[in-house]
Amino acid sequence: MTxxxxxxxxxxxxKKPVLARTRRREAIALVLPSLIPILVLSVAPLVVxxxxxxxxxxxxxxxxxxxxxxxxxxxxxxxxxxxxxLRIGLIWTVGVTLLQLxxxxxxxxxxxxxxxxxxxxxxxxLIPWAMPPVVVAIMWQMIYSANGGPxxxxxxGVGLPDDVNWLGDFSTALPAxxxxxxxxxxxxxxxxxxxxxxxxxxxxxxxxxxxxxxAWRRFTAVTWPSLRPIVTSITSLNFIWNFNSFSxxxxxxxxxxxxxxxxxxxxxxxxxxxNREIGRxxxxxxVLVVVxxxxxxxxxxxxxxxxxxxxxx
Amino acid sequence: xxxxxxxxQYFALALYILFLGxxxxxxxxxxxxxxxxxxxxxxxxxxxxxxxxxxxxxxDKQGLIRSAANSLIVAxxxxxxxxxxxxxxxxxxxxxxxxVRAAGVGWILVSQVFPVVLIILPLFLILRTxxxxxxxxxxxxxxxxxxxxxxxxxxxxxxxxxxxxLEEAGAVDGASRLTVLRTIVFPLLAPGVVATAMFSFVxxxxxxxxxxxxxxxxxxxxxxxxxxxxxxxxxxxxLGPLAAGAVLAAIPSIVFFGILRKxxxxxxxxxxxKG
Numbered sequence: 001m002t003x004x005x006x007x008x009x010x011x012x013x014x015k016k017p018v019l020a021r022t023r024r025r026e027a028i029a030l031v032l033p034s035l036i037p038i039l040v041l042s043v044a045p046l047v048v049x050x051x052x053x054x055x056x057x058x059x060x061x062x063x064x065x066x067x068x069x070x071x072x073x074x075x076x077x078x079x080x081x082x083x084x085x086l087r088i089g090l091i092w093t094v095g096v097t098l099l100q101l102x103x104x105x106x107x108x109x110x111x112x113x114x115x116x117x118x119x120x121x122x123x124x125x126l127i128p129w130a131m132p133p134v135v136v137a138i139m140w141q142m143i144y145s146a147n148g149g150p151x152x153x154x155x156x157g158v159g160l161p162d163d164v165n166w167l168g169d170f171s172t173a174l175p176a177x178x179x180x181x182x183x184x185x186x187x188x189x190x191x192x193x194x195x196x197x198x199x200x201x202x203x204x205x206x207x208x209x210x211x212x213x214x215a216w217r218r219f220t221a222v223t224w225p226s227l228r229p230i231v232t233s234i235t236s237l238n239f240i241w242n243f244n245s246f247s248x249x250x251x252x253x254x255x256x257x258x259x260x261x262x263x264x265x266x267x268x269x270x271x272x273x274x275n276r277e278i279g280r281x282x283x284x285x286x287v288l289v290v291v292x293x294x295x296x297x298x299x300x301x302x303x304x305x306x307x308x309x310x311x312x313x
Numbered sequence: 314x315x316x317x318x319x320x321x322q323y324f325a326l327a328l329y330i331l332f333l334g335x336x337x338x339x340x341x342x343x344x345x346x347x348x349x350x351x352x353x354x355x356x357x358x359x360x361x362x363x364x365x366x367x368x369x370x371x372x373d374k375q376g377l378i379r380s381a382a383n384s385l386i387v388a389x390x391x392x393x394x395x396x397x398x399x400x401x402x403x404x405x406x407x408x409x410x411x412x413v414r415a416a417g418v419g420w421i422l423v424s425q426v427f428p429v430v431l432i433i434l435p436l437f438l439i440l441r442t443x444x445x446x447x448x449x450x451x452x453x454x455x456x457x458x459x460x461x462x463x464x465x466x467x468x469x470x471x472x473x474x475x476x477x478x479l480e481e482a483g484a485v486d487g488a489s490r491l492t493v494l495r496t497i498v499f500p501l502l503a504p505g506v507v508a509t510a511m512f513s514f515v516x517x518x519x520x521x522x523x524x525x526x527x528x529x530x531x532x533x534x535x536x537x538x539x540x541x542x543x544x545x546x547x548x549x550x551x552l553g554p555l556a557a558g559a560v561l562a563a564i565p566s567i568v569f570f571g572i573l574r575k576x577x578x579x580x581x582x583x584x585x586x587k588g
Contacts (some may be wrong), residue, residue: 026490027409030401031417034461037398038420041436041458042427048435059437103329110326117326123571124333130570131337132519134537135559139340142552150339153356183332215318240426247521251541268430273526278434285431292426 052282059276072283085267093242096181104189112197129187137251196230232303344556351552367553380539388517391456403468424462447529456517471505511569
């Protein structure tokens with residue numbers, strides 16, 4: 001009770017947010033429990049990770065490593081396999097992100113247009129999102145299987161070549177893996193787009209219809225501009241998630257055949273935990289961060305400029 | 314032309330349903346097929362005869378039950394930890410304006426860009442130094458940290474949905490902050506906490522990368538790791554038990570997501586759309 005008595009009574013008529021009256025110490029005490037694990041297990045590792053990139057550290061029982069300056073980066077510049085993996089990683093990331101957006105946009109529009117079977121579709125759309133990535137990978141291995149897989153059986157049934165080794169063939173492995181990425185990532189994008197679609201006032205579409213705009217024109221003139229901010233944010237997030245994704249490709253192909261699906265994260269994992277070169281792996285990781293941040297900066301900047309141009313009109 | 318729009322839409326929807334649903338159907342179907350049928354060249358969607366022994370065989374295999382128990386321990390512990398830590402912080406994040414909030418939200422966003430592959434190397438070294446590398450407690454700590462940003466994000470959305478006026482009213486009546494939190498905020502926050510906890514549980518249950526790097530002894534493996542061991546192993550893969558194990562591993566996640574469906578989309582979107 002004494003605690004409540006010492007608290008000054010709020011002056012009548014003056015409304016302040018509850019916490020504005022609170023001592024800073026209280027806020028700090030509430031945040032501290034989350035700050036400590038964050039500092040120890042994500043900020044500190046990030047700092048150490050950057051530091052490691054400039055050392056010749058190896059993953060051994062009693063590490064004894066020295067400062068290596070930019071040696072790792074110089075060596076990296078000549079590592080064609082790493083650049084190959086970066087190229088493959090970009091194809092994978094851009095492919096999955098764009099196809100995911102296109103497929104999700106189609107599904108969101110369908111779900112928003114008052115068709116039946118919406119409930120079923122929504123439940124189905126959430127399953128890929130919920131499933132453990134390892135299970136997803138195992139499941140798609142069965143689908144793609146060259147011996148008695150349903151995909152080849154279907155293709156044979158409609159008179160197409162039915163002996164494709166989807167995950168084992170140089171030319172089909174990467175596209176096959178991308179399809180799985182789209183399958184996994186589509187639901188979340190769909191749900192987000194659907195939420196965005198439902199916020200667009202119906203009057204906008206009606207007005208456009210009255211003006212004689214067809215479906216495609218209504219999409220480009222009303223729907224797409226209204227969704228722009230949401231599309232920008234999910235595209236950025238999907239880009240990052242896809243670029244950093246590991247489990248799917250690791251279980252589906254382990255980077256094979258012949259390195260054709262060796263995405264950079266997988267490459268770094270092997271460098272660190274199979275070749276035991278943590279210093280070099282950290283340098284690669286750092287290069288990846290820079291690449292992602294640069295691409296995102298360019299993308300977000302172009303979006304921002306478009307928005308300003310649109311407002312200036 | 315206009316008449317054709319609806320049928321075309323239904324056709325498109327059917328393709329989506331096929332794309333999204335068929336792989337799952339195939340997996341479930343494979344889990345109840347006999348090995349003879351799985352290895353035959355004639356491909357059929359439904360099993361000619363239902364074989365449940367794949368499930369019992371999967372449960373007998375390579376410590377599937379043990380790794381499921383490991384997954385359960387890690388998921389429950391990291392869920393409890395992350396929610397316990399996130400609730401107070403989310404409250405501050407939602408109610409405070411200014412620098413603390415900006416820093417919090419900024420960190421949540423940046424944490425999405427963290428390349429786990431850069432984090433994992435030092436994390437592995439730190440945990441090894443602490444003797445927690447090949448260890449369920451270590452994995453629990455890692456999962457907790459890894460789930461925190463998202464838990465914070467969801468929870469602060471739920472806190473923000475509680476009108477400040479309710480707290481004001483409590484404070485005017487002379488209740489202390491703790492009393493206000495206990496009697497007004499927490500009861501209203503409970504459904505959000507449950508949703509966040511379920512989401513955290515699923516994230517940990519499904520997680521693969523950290524477990525792969527950190528765990529070396531088979532007796533510590535979590536379920537996803539053990540499942541990948543099914544795939545490799547002694548040359549020929551036993552497809553039926555593998556499919557059965559995969560179905561079993563997916564069930565908790567799908568059940569939780571089913572329950573969460575409405576809340577999750579609502580809660581996530583509140584954050585995603587309004588930013």
